[in-house]
Amino acid sequence: MKIVVLLSAGSHPASGRPCRADQDARALQLALQLAPGLEGSVIGLHAGRADQPALQDYLGQGCEDLRLVPLECGHDMTAALAHALTEIRPDLILTGMAAERGEGSGMLPYLLADMLGASILPGIAEISGLKDDRVTARQALPGGQRREIAAPCPAVLTIAGNAPDPAPIVHRRAIQGQVTELPAPARTEPGHDQGWNYRPAAKRPKRLASGGKKAGGLGAIMSGGAAGGGTVMDRHSAEEIARALLDRLQSLNVVTSVSREK
Amino acid sequence: MTGPALRRDPRTERDLRRNWRDAIAAAVGYTLRKNPRADRDARRNRIEPRLTPLTTAISAGRATPAAEKPVDLPLAVVSAPTGWIIAVPDLAGGAYTAHDRDVLGAARALADVMGAGVVTVEFADDVPGADLAGADRRIAIDGGGDAYDPERRVAMLESLMTEHQPLHILLPDTAVGGGDLGRRLAARTGESLAANCWRVGDRGVIRRAAQGRADVSHDLSRILLILPEGAEPVTGVRHAAEPLDPPTVQTNPAIDDLGRVAMDAGDIPLAEAEFILSAGNGVQDWPLYHRLALALNAVEGGSRVAVDDGFLPRARQVGASGTLVRARAYLALGISGAPQHLQGITDCENVLTVNLDPACPMIKRADLAGIGDTGQVMQAMLELLENGEGSA
Numbered sequence: 001m002k003i004v005v006l007l008s009a010g011s012h013p014a015s016g017r018p019c020r021a022d023q024d025a026r027a028l029q030l031a032l033q034l035a036p037g038l039e040g041s042v043i044g045l046h047a048g049r050a051d052q053p054a055l056q057d058y059l060g061q062g063c064e065d066l067r068l069v070p071l072e073c074g075h076d077m078t079a080a081l082a083h084a085l086t087e088i089r090p091d092l093i094l095t096g097m098a099a100e101r102g103e104g105s106g107m108l109p110y111l112l113a114d115m116l117g118a119s120i121l122p123g124i125a126e127i128s129g130l131k132d133d134r135v136t137a138r139q140a141l142p143g144g145q146r147r148e149i150a151a152p153c154p155a156v157l158t159i160a161g162n163a164p165d166p167a168p169i170v171h172r173r174a175i176q177g178q179v180t181e182l183p184a185p186a187r188t189e190p191g192h193d194q195g196w197n198y199r200p201a202a203k204r205p206k207r208l209a210s211g212g213k214k215a216g217g218l219g220a221i222m223s224g225g226a227a228g229g230g231t232v233m234d235r236h237s238a239e240e241i242a243r244a245l246l247d248r249l250q251s252l253n254v255v256t257s258v259s260r261e262k
Numbered sequence: 263m264t265g266p267a268l269r270r271d272p273r274t275e276r277d278l279r280r281n282w283r284d285a286i287a288a289a290v291g292y293t294l295r296k297n298p299r300a301d302r303d304a305r306r307n308r309i310e311p312r313l314t315p316l317t318t319a320i321s322a323g324r325a326t327p328a329a330e331k332p333v334d335l336p337l338a339v340v341s342a343p344t345g346w347i348i349a350v351p352d353l354a355g356g357a358y359t360a361h362d363r364d365v366l367g368a369a370r371a372l373a374d375v376m377g378a379g380v381v382t383v384e385f386a387d388d389v390p391g392a393d394l395a396g397a398d399r400r401i402a403i404d405g406g407g408d409a410y411d412p413e414r415r416v417a418m419l420e421s422l423m424t425e426h427q428p429l430h431i432l433l434p435d436t437a438v439g440g441g442d443l444g445r446r447l448a449a450r451t452g453e454s455l456a457a458n459c460w461r462v463g464d465r466g467v468i469r470r471a472a473q474g475r476a477d478v479s480h481d482l483s484r485i486l487l488i489l490p491e492g493a494e495p496v497t498g499v500r501h502a503a504e505p506l507d508p509p510t511v512q513t514n515p516a517i518d519d520l521g522r523v524a525m526d527a528g529d530i531p532l533a534e535a536e537f538i539l540s541a542g543n544g545v546q547d548w549p550l551y552h553r554l555a556l557a558l559n560a561v562e563g564g565s566r567v568a569v570d571d572g573f574l575p576r577a578r579q580v581g582a583s584g585t586l587v588r589a590r591a592y593l594a595l596g597i598s599g600a601p602q603h604l605q606g607i608t609d610c611e612n613v614l615t616v617n618l619d620p621a622c623p624m625i626k627r628a629d630l631a632g633i634g635d636t637g638q639v640m641q642a643m644l645e646l647l648e649n650g651e652g653s654a
Binding site for chain 2: 011016097098099100101102103104105106107110111113114119120121122123136138139140141142143144145146147148149150151152160162193196197198199200201202204207230231232233234235236237238239241242243244245246248249252254255
């Protein structure tokens, strides 16, 4: 039973230096936790240069079998990775949801799934199990909810940031680990984002919450605090405060029903 | 204001005149730029800004009398569209969310420039609001409820693509909703895709790249995934939203949806929680707090003081060195509101609080604050919940 984790170079949020990518590291962690129980092996796969500093982080996290597909900077990696994956024939392929460098469109897992004829399960927070060639996983939904989905193997799972935290990096493993270099792909082409101008993210204008509902600009104040921005209830009894709080929670749909008696 | 004499409150008016900047900011929605010299001169010459209509209205405490008349919106009809633009809203919760309306707004903007029409594809039965959102045509496909069914939906979208030959297909960029469908469609059909778009125009798109670290702009792709607030929604006009026949496709989906996992409030991680009941130094009766959290089905959280004293585990700490929370409702009991704690709740939408001290920073931050004893309020809330028709 083989689990391949696609590992990319991440970008540190503060310094921008190459380090392990957050979602890829969580994917690796899920694989390392899952493999022993299923008597499987975890293979890390990276497409790029052998001197990539981020690879040391993955070795330090515990990836023992890290393989490299040599690829020129900026070239398209889809075909090269698909070729390497068809040679390895894994049961599961784990990836992050999008790259932290470059375009980061999140298309790679979908393209690979299509090329390999595998199912793809996006946004996974937890892998429940793998039995009889069928993988069951928990998908992360908004508001902390989870949904259980299953697909036949081979399957591509994209791991969301809701997955458990990755293990810390052990320095000894990082410097003693070895990266296996696979044969270079025959022909690669520059990525379709050649010549695109990437610039640091600009601050997006925030939309005013008030929208179009004000009566001539004074509506927010004219409603006399009934809309409730910044209301303070002083010199009220505990019951009145409790009722006001529960009414507000009910209007926000977090509490379903409260006693109307009293 | 005409009508009977309004009773004015001189104290409220005096506060408003003194805090006139805040009053105007609340009215217009943005803060006026400060002019230190003008403020200094006004203070020296003892000039107070006169805001008489504003202060009178507020001190009288009257709600605005302008009744909400149902406005008949004008109908905009696209007579001879040069092409079609397909928009696929998520319809989470069975209705057009703000994000869906933004996507329809982007589709409408592109369609108006290109002389095309907008078709909305709804994977749900009988959802209102397509005409107000800006759709000229509407295809309602039998939902299957909340189930995760991307392969069948992508097959339907593919069939619609061959039938209508749309100029563009727009979807909201959500991880398991429109973003998933759009990427599957792009992988299957080989069409170009632009993800994380936050500005869309006929000349091109501006996208977030590298998980929000960079921006890139290029020409319009065939499939566009729009971020929340990535376009203005359609307002003030109605569209036809004529129904069209849904496509029929046969699929054999490989992915099974085994249903939602019943999540207790205790299972939900603090960073993802929608409703947090947070306790601080002012809470004495901790068993009562836990019972209230259970009754409300709220996720438990706490300030640094509560965690340091051992009443809650470190994982439950809300704040700068704990967890940054983005809840829709945050109820803080007995938390004074240290700056680091307020940093943790900057992204919370509605903050409610109970505290004994009316001057603490949490009261200022809160949308609804009660001055009182947290123990008594907790007990009253528990009684109201237990006597109610149901629970949370």
